[in-house]
Every structure is written in C-alpha cells, then in structure tokens.
Amino acid sequence: MKDTKESFVTEDGRHIGSVIMEMRNITLRFGGVVAITNASFDIREGEIRAIIGPNGAGKSSMLNVINGFYHPQEGEIWFRGKKRPSLRPYEIAEQGIARTFQNIALFKGMTTVENVMTGRQLMLKKNFLWQLLRIGPALDEEVVHRRRCEEIIDFLEIQAIRNSPVGSLPYGLQKRVELARALAMEPKLLLLDEPMAGMNVEEKEDMSRFILDVNDQYGTTIALIEHDMSVVMDLADRVVVLDYGKMLADGTPDEVQKNQAVIDAYLGVEH
Amino acid sequence: MDGLIYSILGDPFVQMWQMPDFFIQVIWEGFVSGILYALIALGFVLIFKASGIFNFAQGIMVVFSGLTLVGLHALGVPAFVALLMTIVVMYGLAFGIERLVLRNLVNQPDIILFMATIGLTNILIGGGQWIFGSETKSMITTELLIPTGSSVWEPGGGLVIFQHIDIAAAVIAALLIVSLALFFSKTKVGRALRAVADDHQASLSVGISLNQIWVITWFAAGIVALVAGIMWGARSDVSFSLQIIALKALPVLVLGGFTSVPGAIVGGLIIGVGEKLFEIYWGPLLGSGVEGWFAYVIALVFLLFRPQGLFGEKIIERV
Amino acid sequence: MFYREAGQFKTSYAEYLQALPLREDKVGIAIWLLLAVFYVPFFGLPGLEYTFAMNAIMIPVLIFTITALGLNILVGYTGQISLGTGAFMGVGAYACYKLTTYFPDVNIILIILASGFVSAAVGALFGLPSLRIKGFYLVVATLAAQFFLEWCFIRVEWLYNYNPSGAIEVPQREVFGIVVTGAAASPATRYLVVLGILIFLTIIAGNLVRGRIGRSWMMIRDMDIAAELIGVRPLRAKLSAFAVSSYYCGVSGALMVFLWLGAAEVESFDVNHSFLYLFMVIFGGLGSITGSYMGAAFIWTFPILLKELGKRVFDIDSIIMENVSLVAIGMLIVFILIKEPHGLARLWQLGKQKLRIWPFAH
Ligand SMILES: Nc1ncnc2c1ncn2[C@@H]1O[C@H](COP(=O)(O)OP(=O)(O)O)[C@@H](O)[C@H]1O
Numbered sequence: 001m002k003d004t005k006e007s008f009v010t011e012d013g014r015h016i017g018s019v020i021m022e023m024r025n026i027t028l029r030f031g032g033v034v035a036i037t038n039a040s041f042d043i044r045e046g047e048i049r050a051i052i053g054p055n056g057a058g059k060s061s062m063l064n065v066i067n068g069f070y071h072p073q074e075g076e077i078w079f080r081g082k083k084r085p086s087l088r089p090y091e092i093a094e095q096g097i098a099r100t101f102q103n104i105a106l107f108k109g110m111t112t113v114e115n116v117m118t119g120r121q122l123m124l125k126k127n128f129l130w131q132l133l134r135i136g137p138a139l140d141e142e143v144v145h146r147r148r149c150e151e152i153i154d155f156l157e158i159q160a161i162r163n164s165p166v167g168s169l170p171y172g173l174q175k176r177v178e179l180a181r182a183l184a185m186e187p188k189l190l191l192l193d194e195p196m197a198g199m200n201v202e203e204k205e206d207m208s209r210f211i212l213d214v215n216d217q218y219g220t221t222i223a224l225i226e227h228d229m230s231v232v233m234d235l236a237d238r239v240v241v242l243d244y245g246k247m248l249a250d251g252t253p254d255e256v257q258k259n260q261a262v263i264d265a266y267l268g269v270e271h
Numbered sequence: 272m273d274g275l276i277y278s279i280l281g282d283p284f285v286q287m288w289q290m291p292d293f294f295i296q297v298i299w300e301g302f303v304s305g306i307l308y309a310l311i312a313l314g315f316v317l318i319f320k321a322s323g324i325f326n327f328a329q330g331i332m333v334v335f336s337g338l339t340l341v342g343l344h345a346l347g348v349p350a351f352v353a354l355l356m357t358i359v360v361m362y363g364l365a366f367g368i369e370r371l372v373l374r375n376l377v378n379q380p381d382i383i384l385f386m387a388t389i390g391l392t393n394i395l396i397g398g399g400q401w402i403f404g405s406e407t408k409s410m411i412t413t414e415l416l417i418p419t420g421s422s423v424w425e426p427g428g429g430l431v432i433f434q435h436i437d438i439a440a441a442v443i444a445a446l447l448i449v450s451l452a453l454f455f456s457k458t459k460v461g462r463a464l465r466a467v468a469d470d471h472q473a474s475l476s477v478g479i480s481l482n483q484i485w486v487i488t489w490f491a492a493g494i495v496a497l498v499a500g501i502m503w504g505a506r507s508d509v510s511f512s513l514q515i516i517a518l519k520a521l522p523v524l525v526l527g528g529f530t531s532v533p534g535a536i537v538g539g540l541i542i543g544v545g546e547k548l549f550e551i552y553w554g555p556l557l558g559s560g561v562e563g564w565f566a567y568v569i570a571l572v573f574l575l576f577r578p579q580g581l582f583g584e585k586i587i588e589r590v
Numbered sequence: 591m592f593y594r595e596a597g598q599f600k601t602s603y604a605e606y607l608q609a610l611p612l613r614e615d616k617v618g619i620a621i622w623l624l625l626a627v628f629y630v631p632f633f634g635l636p637g638l639e640y641t642f643a644m645n646a647i648m649i650p651v652l653i654f655t656i657t658a659l660g661l662n663i664l665v666g667y668t669g670q671i672s673l674g675t676g677a678f679m680g681v682g683a684y685a686c687y688k689l690t691t692y693f694p695d696v697n698i699i700l701i702i703l704a705s706g707f708v709s710a711a712v713g714a715l716f717g718l719p720s721l722r723i724k725g726f727y728l729v730v731a732t733l734a735a736q737f738f739l740e741w742c743f744i745r746v747e748w749l750y751n752y753n754p755s756g757a758i759e760v761p762q763r764e765v766f767g768i769v770v771t772g773a774a775a776s777p778a779t780r781y782l783v784v785l786g787i788l789i790f791l792t793i794i795a796g797n798l799v800r801g802r803i804g805r806s807w808m809m810i811r812d813m814d815i816a817a818e819l820i821g822v823r824p825l826r827a828k829l830s831a832f833a834v835s836s837y838y839c840g841v842s843g844a845l846m847v848f849l850w851l852g853a854a855e856v857e858s859f860d861v862n863h864s865f866l867y868l869f870m871v872i873f874g875g876l877g878s879i880t881g882s883y884m885g886a887a888f889i890w891t892f893p894i895l896l897k898e899l900g901k902r903v904f905d906i907d908s909i910i911m912e913n914v915s916l917v918a919i920g921m922l923i924v925f926i927l928i929k930e931p932h933g934l935a936r937l938w939q940l941g942k943q944k945l946r947i948w949p950f951a952h
C-alpha cells in the first residue's frame with residue numbers, strides 16, 4: 001500500500017481515495033483499566049480496513065471511540081480533514097458514520113423492515129405537524145424511504161423475513177438485518193463489529209460477499225473487526241493489530257501476517 | 272427579598288438553635304420514621320438482590336401482615352399464637368407467589384415482573400380488606416408486650432419525650448438487621464442467597480434451587496414486612512392508607528441504591544429525618560403537607576447527580 | 591372465514607402504509623363507528639338503563655381510552671414507566687378550569703384541547719430527569735411529580751378559585767347554543783363531544799406511532815444506546831413522548847371533570863388512579879392503540895359489571911364486591927402477563943390471524 005495522501009487504484013481495480021479518518025495517539029481508560037494505549041492509524045476513503053486482535057484488545061472500544069460512544073482521554077480524531085471536537089453519538093451519526101454491534105443491538109419490538117427503516121430516521125425531515133397529519137409530503141417521504149429500505153432488503157436477500165419480528169430470527173439473520181439497518185443510513189464510513197462471529201462457513205461467505213458488494217457498489221468505506229484470519233486476508237486492504245490496547249502492527253494483510261510481533265502475540269496463539 | 276432569604280436560610284436555623292430540645296425531638300421523630308422506611312426498603316432490597324425483581328408489593332406486604340396479625344387476634348387467637356400464625360401466612364404467601372407468579376415469569380423482562388408485582392399489590396389489598404374488613408384497626412401492642420409508656424429527658428431545662436414504642440421500634444429494627452446480617456454471613460442458606468445475588472449459576476453449585484431461593488427471600492422480606500407492620504401499626508393504626516406512606520420506601524431505595532442493605536438503612540434515616548426537619552422548619556413557608564412529596568423530590572434531585580444511588584455501583588453502559 | 595388477506599393486492603407503498611391495510615378491518619371499524627355515533631347516543635347499551643349506560647360506562651370509558659392512549663405512548667411505545675398519570679390529568683383539569691374562568695366566552699371544546707398543552711409542558715418538565723434516570727428509578731421520578739402536583743392541587747388555592755371546599759365546580763358552557771358542560775348538559779351531547787375528541791386523538795396517535803416520531807420512541811424503548819448511535823436524540827425523543835403523552839392525559843383529565851364528574855377534588859387525581867390507568871395499558875396491550883381501547887373498556891367496566899352481578903344475582907354487599915374485583919383485576923393482570931404479556935390486543939390479533947387462514951390449520 002502506498003504511503004501518499006493521493007488516491008490510487010489497487011491491483012484488482014478498486015479505487016482508494018485519500019485519508020478520511022485519522023486516529024492520532026488515542027488513549028482510552030476506564031478507571032484503572034487502560035483499554036487503548038496511544039494508538040494511531042488512518043482509514044482511507046473506499047478501503048476495507050480491518051482491526052484485529054485477541055479478546056479484550058480494545059477493538060470494540062476503538063469503534064466506540066470512532067462513533068462517539070466513548071470519549072478518549074488523550075488523542076485527536078481527524079475526520080475529513082478536520083479535527084473532530086467531542087461530539088454526542090447522534091451527531092456523529094449525522095456525519096455519516098454507521099455501525100453494527102458485536103452483541104446484536106436490534107430493536108426487538110419491531111419487524112425487519114421497521115428496523116431497517118430506523119436507519120432512515122435522519123433523512124426524514126418533515127416536522128411534527130406533518131407527522132401527526134401523515135398526509136401529503138410526510139407520507140410521500142415515508143413512501144420514498146420505505147422503497148429504499150425494500151431495495152436494501154432485496155440486496156441483502158432477506159425479503160422472506162421482511163415482516164417478521166426480529167427477536168425471533170436466527171442469529172445469522174439478525175446480523176444481516178443489522179447490516180441492512182446500517183446500510184439504510186447510507187453511511188460514508190461503516191463500522192462492523194465482528195459481523196461474522198458465530199456464523200457457519202456458508203453464512204460467512206454470504207456476509208463476505210455482501211461486505212465486498214457494499215464496498216464495491218456504493219463505494220462505502222468500511223472498518224471491520226474480525227477474528228477469522230482467512231476472512232480478513234480476503235477482505236481487507238489494510239489491517240491494524242491491537243493487543244492489550246497497544247498497536248502491534250499496521251499494514252497490508254501480507255505484511256501483518258509476516259510481522260514477528262504479531263505472530264508471537266496473536267497469530268501464534270490462534271494457529 | 273432579603274426577608275425571604277432570611278426566612279429560608281436564617282430563621283429556621285435560629286429556631287433550631289434557640290429551642291434545642293424541640294430540635295432534638297424533631298430529629299428523634301424523624302429518626303424513628305426513618306427506621307420504618309428503612310425496614311420497608313430492606314425487604315425490598317432482599318428481593319431485588321436475590322432475583323432482580325422490583326417488588327412493588329413490599330409496602331402492601333407490610334400492611335397485609337399487620338392486618339393478618341390484628342385480624343387473627345380479633346378472632347380470639349392469643350397474641351403470640353397469632354404472631355406465629357402470621358409468620359406461617361407470610362411463608363404461605365411467599366410460597367404461593369413463587370409457585371403461581373414468579374415461576375411462570377422467569378426470563379421475562381424486568382418491566383413485566385414489576386407490573387406483575389403491581390397486580391399482586393391489588394390482590395393483597397383486595398384480599399386483605401375482603402377477609403379482615405376495610406375499617407382501620409389498632410395494633411395489639413400491649414398484647415405483644417411492647418412497652419407503651421414514655422420517658423422524659425430534660426436537657427438544660429428543655430423537654431424531650433421518648434415514646435417507649437419508638438425506642439422499642441429502634442431496638443427491634445436493629446436486632447432484625449443484625450440477625451439478617453448474621454443469617455447472610457453465617458448460615459449455609461444465607462451464603463447461598465448471597466451467591467445467587469452475585470451469580471445465578473452459583474446457586475446451582477451450592478445445591479439450592481433457584482425456586483427455593485425465591486421462596487426464602489420472599490419469606491425473609493415477608494418477615495421484615497411483618498416487623499415493620501407491627502411497629503408502624505403500634506405508632507399509628509393498621510389500615511391500607513399506610514400504603515401511601517409505604518411508597519416512601521421507593522425514594523429511600525433511590526437514595527441508598529437498590530442492592531445495598533446499608534444503603535437502605537442510611538437512606539431511610541436521611542429521608543425520615545430530612546422530611547421531618549423540612550416539614551417543621553421550612554414547611555410553614557409553603558403551607559403544610561410538604562412531607563408528602565419531600566422524599567420524592569429529594570430523591571429526584573439526588574438521582575440527577577448520582578443515578579446509581581449512594582452506595583450503588585456506577586452504572587456502565589456497553590455495546 | 592371472510593377474513594382474508596389473499597386477493598387484496600397493494601398497488602403502492604402508500605396503500606401498504608395505511609393504518610388498516612385490510613378491507614375487513616376497515617369494515618369492522620366502520621361498523622363500530624356507526625354504532626357509536628348512531629345507536630349509543632339514543633339507546634345506550636342493550637340491557638342497561640340509559641343514563642347508567644351513558645354516565646357510568648360509555649362516557650368514562652371513552653375518556654379513559656384517551657388516558658390509556660396517552661399513557662401507552664409513554665409506557666408502551668417509549669418504554670418509560672410512569673406513575674404520575676393521575677396528576678397529569680389533574681393538570682389538564684385545573685388548567686381547563688382556569689382557562690374557562692378567564693375566557694368564559696371561548697368555545698369550551700377548544701379550551702379543553704388547549705388545556706392539554708399546559709399538561710404537556712408540565713409533563714415534559716417532569717420528563718427531563720428521564721434523560722439521566724432509567725427504568726425503575728424513573729418510577730420514583732414520576733411519583734415525585736404525582737405527589738408534588740397533588741400537593742399543589744390542595745395548597746395553591748388560586749387553582750380552584752379560592753373555593754372554600756377546595757373543589758373545582760364545572761360552570762355551564764354552551765357551544766353553538768347546545769349546553770355541553772354543567773348539570774344541564776345531556777348525556778348524549780357529552781358523549782358525542784367525548785367521542786369526537788377521542789376519534790380525533792386516536793387518528794393523531796396512529797399517525798404519530800407509524801411515522802418518524804413513533805419510530806424514535808420505539809427505538810428508545812427497545813435499545814436506547816443503539817438508537818442514539820443511529821442518530822436519535824434521546825432528549826428530543828423522550829421529551830416528545832412525555833409531552834404528547836401528557837397532552838392526552840391532560841385532555842382526558844379536563845374531559846373527566848368537565849364532561850363527566852362535573853366537579854372534582856384532588857382525590858380524583860391521586861396515585862391510585864395512576865395505577866388504574868397503568869392497568870388499562872398493561873391489560874389492553876403495551877404499544878397498541880387497539881389495546882388502549884380494550885384495556886380502558888375492560889378495566890373500567892369489569893368491576894361495575896361484577897358489582898351489578900353481585901348485587902342482582904347473589905345479593906352481595908357492594909363493598910365486598912369492590913374488594914372481590916380488586917382481587918380479580920390483580921389476578922387478571924398477573925394472568926395476562928404470564929399468558930400474553932402483550933395483552934388483549936395481541937390475543938385479538940392472534941384470533942384474527944387464525945380466522946384469516948381458516949379453515950387451514952397453520
Ligand atoms: N464501558 C467499559 N467500562 C469498563 N471497561 C471497559 C468498558 N468497555 C470496555 N472495557 C474494557 O476495555 C478492554 C477492551 O475491551 P473491548 O474493546 O471490548 O475489547 P475487544 O472488542 O477487543 O474484545 C477490556 O478490558 C474491557 O473490559
């Protein structure tokens with residue numbers, strides 16, 4: 001991977017842009033526990049960036065820092081060329097960052113399509129008065145966005161469960177609905193926290209395909225956490241390795257796999 | 272304006288200073304009602320710790336037990352036999368609740384269980400009034416050999432009156448708390464209960480089923496309710512209007528934290544003393560009756576700054 | 591058997607997003623409406639004496655349906671438990687009383703609808719803590735509202751125009767020459783006014799819960815953290831729920847005093863009433879508009895019918911029957927929570943589904 005700020009095209013013809021998010025010297029503490037220590041890395045527009053590391057390494061915490069659920073004690077976050085002030089999560093959602101969760105966080109009282117529709121909340125603009133009348137522009141708006149949601153549902157091949165309450169769906173499908181909900185936000189940057197955890201091989205393949213398609217078709221930048229190294233090797237353009245909150249390595253999948261520190265600390269244990 | 276500030280920040284303290292005997296009396300009264308609040312809150316904490324259930328019916332259990340005791344005595348049962356029978360009734364209640372309600376609601380969301388305890392409240396009120404009648408009754412204080420006289424203390428020419436009932440209430444409450452503490456730390460069942468409070472799997476390794484644990488905790492909460500019912504009944508009367516006062520255990524819990532026994536006690540005393548002081552010294556500024564809401568508003572303000580209560584652990588949210 | 595989804599093709603999403611997508615549901619509602627508008631005001635309820643049917647059953651049931659709708663928005667749709675409903679109704683009632691004192695010539699129906707806004711403001715104020723306080727802790731916050739407001743209804747004499755009895759007494763008011771409030775108002779008039787307001791508020795509630803705002807409520811209810819990470823502003827969502835909910839409660843409180851009781855004191859708004867309304871919502875179905883109707887109707891009429899039954903058939907004292915019905919309602923609440931935590935509305939829905947696929951078993 002080139003080190004320049006300019007955009008370029010990868011060997012397989014994908015368009016990688018300039019840096020859109022940069023984490024500089026992030027340190028995050030919970031009381032005495034240091035979850036992340038002085039970590040720095042960047043994410044380029046259009047790339048698939050993987051974050052790997054053993055359990056408790058601080059990966060989820062890193063995503064939580066990116067989307068504003070946790071606020072690091074030290075460090076700076078640069079987003080689209082500007083230093084980002086401390087913001088509430090909903091403000092960060094407004095900036096176009098969406099995510100899925102390690103432990104599924106769907107809205108259990110709603111159906112699949114309703115869950116996906118929640119991803120469009122920020123795009124529904126009609127005010128309270130229109131909402132209570134629910135005619136004309138308010139209804140049109142609802143219809144337009146509803147249609148988009150149906151497209152996403154088709155894209156992820158979950159039409160069959162469109163009107164099922166999500167609570168009763170199998171785990172793999174719930175993960176997919178969560179992805180659909182995040183996609184419905186049409187994010188610039190999509191954060192995926194272990195999207196394939198607990199899935200069988202087939203489901204993993206499906207999910208990998210969806211992730212690649214999303215990246216390909218919508219040009220969405222993706223940062224994902226994943227344990228399965230073969231999946232990471234297939235998907236990721238670059239990989240960050242965390243261990244006990246510290247950065248061990250940062251580079252292409254090949255580079256990372258050859259890195260001695262990584263082999264000792266992480267790959268050595270896993271394989 | 273100055274006059275208002277003085278009457279809020281100056282005058283009450285001057286009064287306290289000038290009439291120390293009255294001040295002590297107010298504190299004592301507050302202390303005793305605080306103990307009773309603490310007792311109700313304690314029964315609540317027992318259940319919440321063991322099963323995570325917000326038992327709204329705890330306050331009603333206080334009234335129900337008191338009513339059962341008095342009602343049985345009115346039927347001609349000797350006082351102490353009636354007391355024993357009431358204990359049996361409270362056990363039956365715990366058993367019935369576990370069998371008919373809790374067992375069928377395991378793994379339901381907390382809010383559902385909470386609402387079930389509100390339903391339970393209705394059943395206990397209706398049932399209690401149905402069986403024992405809805406008129407106000409007086410507690411069988413002397414029959415239970417609870418002292419009823421009073422002692423006078425004259426510090427520096429002043430006058431403070433201590434009702435013996437109140438002293439007895441304080442002593443009995445203290446004994447109850449000590450014996451509960453001993454029960455939890457010294458007996459096998461008690462330790463199992465503590466284990467289950469920390470980790471539901473743990474109970475299985477101790478060899479006690481979750482269902483048994485629930486019966487035991489609800490029974491323990493019932494005993495605490497009975498003691499509170501007797502003491503409260505002795506101070507005023509036994510009637511379902513007590514239910515409103517029993518609700519004050521909720522702000523006490525908020526102050527103390529839902530899972531902390533010391534929290535329930537300290538919270539109870541703070542609320543008890545605080546609301547008496549407020550009623551007596553600041554109440555006249557607002558018109559009387561502020562006792563009715565003071566506890567809740569204090570709890571509310573307190574919550575805004577410390578949502579987990581005095582002794583509760585900090586709530587950490589994760590995703 | 592006529593209840594079939596098949597064959598009704600939706601040609602557009604707009605149709606799909608209707609409140610009642612099925613033709614059978616539309617017909618059903620139309621029949622209920624026709625009965626409510628053209629039968630009940632003239633004949634009451636079959637088998638019951640007319641004024642009893644109107645004053646003891648129909649009018650209060652409709653009013654409490656509004657309350658239940660409001661409370662359901664807060665508890666069922668937004669997941670914030672409240673035990674302050676009684677007091678919020680009181681705010682609406684006292685606000686209505688003050689407003690009509692100052693503006694005696696303004697249409698009383700407008701005043702009733704306006705007094706809901708006062709209660710909405712108070713509700714939002716007491717909803718503020720919900721931002722930091724969650725779950726059972728919030729119950730305590732709403733109890734603070736309940737008891738503080740109750741105290742105000744007694745101590746702030748201005749609220750009841752310094753009436754020595756401490757009660758508010760409803761003056762006579764006319765709309766287009768028809769007496770609507772006060773002793774001279776006919777049950778049919780009062781009933782129709784309440785019905786009109788109920789229908790209006792039901793449509794609004796239905797619109798809100800199906801759109802952006804209702805979704806933000808349910809997101810907060812189901813998983814508030816995820817909601818915030820998706821872009822819902824918790825403050826806005828919760829306060830709007832408190833405000834809308836309290837608006838409904840306020841309007842129903844005003845209706846309760848002005849079109850039903852005729853006079854009221856603080857007892858009409860006490861915490862026991864708050865429990866009653868919560869029961870309506872639980873029993874009818876959390877997060878369901880139909881459930882609010884069913885819950886209000888059931889919880890209100892059940893004790894009355896039980897009492898009548900006891901009196902007429904078994905000759906049992908009405909005080910005993912009151913206790914019996916307390917026990918029965920408590921048991922029914924526990925029972926429904928065990929059998930179907932989503933209440934009567936869900937049972938009704940399941941029943942309809944069975945009907946839809948009849949005679950095929952699955
Ligand atoms: N909200 C929190 N409060 C306290 N400690 C936390 C919190 N979130 C994460 N941690 C701690 O930070 C560390 C990193 O956790 P996490 O980011 O979830 O790891 P990973 O996702 O890499 O498995 C762990 O030690 C975890 O216990």
Ligand SMILES: [Mg+2]
Pocket residue numbers: 059060061102
């Ligand atoms: Mg993680």
